[in-house]
Amino acid sequence: MSIGANIRRIREKNGMTQSELADKAGITQAMLCWIEQGKRNPSLPSCEKIARLLDCKISELFSEE
DSSP: OOHHHHHHHHHHHTTOOHHHHHHHHTSOHHHHHHHHHTSSOOOHHHHHHHHHHTTSOHHHHTOOO
């Protein structure tokens, strides 16, 4: 699974919308949408924020499960 697919899966599991996560992470909803679609890659600081907001380890975002 790609990082974007993992973010989407964990975000949905946590009951969070794209808009909520993007706002809390300090990125636009469009950027998060592109990340989840695999069209863009998040920066390391964004990955750290997203992992913290999703209450997961950063390694889970890069997992191949």
